[in-house]
Amino acid sequence: MTFKAFYGMTFNPFDKSIQVEHIYESGDYKQFSSRMEYFKTAKGFALLYGEPGSGKTTSIRAFTAKLNPQLFKVVYLPLSSVTVMDFYRHLAVGLGLEPRFRKVDMFHQVQEYIANAHHQKNMTTFVIIDEAQFIQHAILNDLRLVFNFQMDSKNYAMVLLAGQSAFLHQLSLQINEPLRQRITINYGFKGLAKDEIGSYLTSLLKVAGVAEPLFTPDAVEAIAAFSNGLPRKVNNLAEKSLLVGYQRKVRAIDADIIQTVQEDADIAL
Ligand SMILES: Nc1ncnc2c1ncn2[C@@H]1O[C@H](COP(=O)(O)OP(=O)(O)O)[C@@H](O)[C@H]1O
Numbered sequence: 001m002t003f004k005a006f007y008g009m010t011f012n013p014f015d016k017s018i019q020v021e022h023i024y025e026s027g028d029y030k031q032f033s034s035r036m037e038y039f040k041t042a043k044g045f046a047l048l049y050g051e052p053g054s055g056k057t058t059s060i061r062a063f064t065a066k067l068n069p070q071l072f073k074v075v076y077l078p079l080s081s082v083t084v085m086d087f088y089r090h091l092a093v094g095l096g097l098e099p100r101f102r103k104v105d106m107f108h109q110v111q112e113y114i115a116n117a118h119h120q121k122n123m124t125t126f127v128i129i130d131e132a133q134f135i136q137h138a139i140l141n142d143l144r145l146v147f148n149f150q151m152d153s154k155n156y157a158m159v160l161l162a163g164q165s166a167f168l169h170q171l172s173l174q175i176n177e178p179l180r181q182r183i184t185i186n187y188g189f190k191g192l193a194k195d196e197i198g199s200y201l202t203s204l205l206k207v208a209g210v211a212e213p214l215f216t217p218d219a220v221e222a223i224a225a226f227s228n229g230l231p232r233k234v235n236n237l238a239e240k241s242l243l244v245g246y247q248r249k250v251r252a253i254d255a256d257i258i259q260t261v262q263e264d265a266d267i268a269l
């Protein structure tokens with residue numbers, strides 16, 4: 001028997017592989033989505049920032065899953081310090097192109113793709129650069145040029161830059177002013193509000209087939225305090241406390257269990 005079977009869960013909703021149709025529509029998610037609806041028409045650049053584990057990538061996944069693939073060509077680029085050449089190669093491959101050898105050729109190749117998609121198929125290219133805090137300045141500078149059309153008068157593509165708040169400092173440098181001026185929307189993830197934690201937990205338990213809340217009100221409060229509202233931390237606490245609850249053969253998770261789990265996590269650090 002596993003903790004999932006013990007609590008009657010069909011799957012573990014606190015796992016990072018959660019399917020987009022199961023996610024909790026948090027305040028952050030709703031704010032982000034409504035800004036992105038506008039961004040779909042305005043295009044250009046969008047900026048999304050927030051602490052690690054605040055739910056940025058999950059929200060992006062949920063938003064892009066709803067886009068009509070006939071109208072949007074989505075390329076997701078998780079950036080771990082790649083070179084400019086690698087960046088162009090990944091972008092070209094992501095668009096389904098055979099990357100050319102020189103940077104300047106890939107530049108034109110990508111621009112041609114975006115313009116053709118727009119003019120011939122009425123399709124918007126949507127490039128997502130995740131973990132943008134790792135972006136090299138040279139790439140940041142090129143981005144504006146690659147996605148610049150008809151002397152700057154038209155936006156044919158959407159570029160979403162998502163990253164940790166540190167990325168804001170990089171963008172605020174004078175040298176990045178031209179790019180900054182092209183940012184159509186921006187949103188900073190705040191994490192779950194205190195009064196969202198309870199419904200976040202019950203909503204995730206519900207999609208996994210559990211109708212009871214499992215977490216007592218004081219456990220919910222403890223989770224809110226220890227997690228700072230970061231979904232990743234909430235999930236860690238929830239999953240580990242369910243394991244402890246299962247070992248103790250108790251149905252309800254109380255603040256004492258959350259405290260125990262949190263102390264173990266502190267020691268592990
Ligand atoms: N709205 C949500 N509904 C359900 N789970 C979520 C939600 N947002 C985040 N999570 C969970 O928290 C984890 C961390 O979120 P993630 O989107 O990876 O954060 P970030 O990209 O900001 O570092 C995810 O793997 C997922 O399990």
Ligand SMILES: [Mg+2]
Nearest residue numbers: 056057058130
């Ligand atoms: Mg992420």
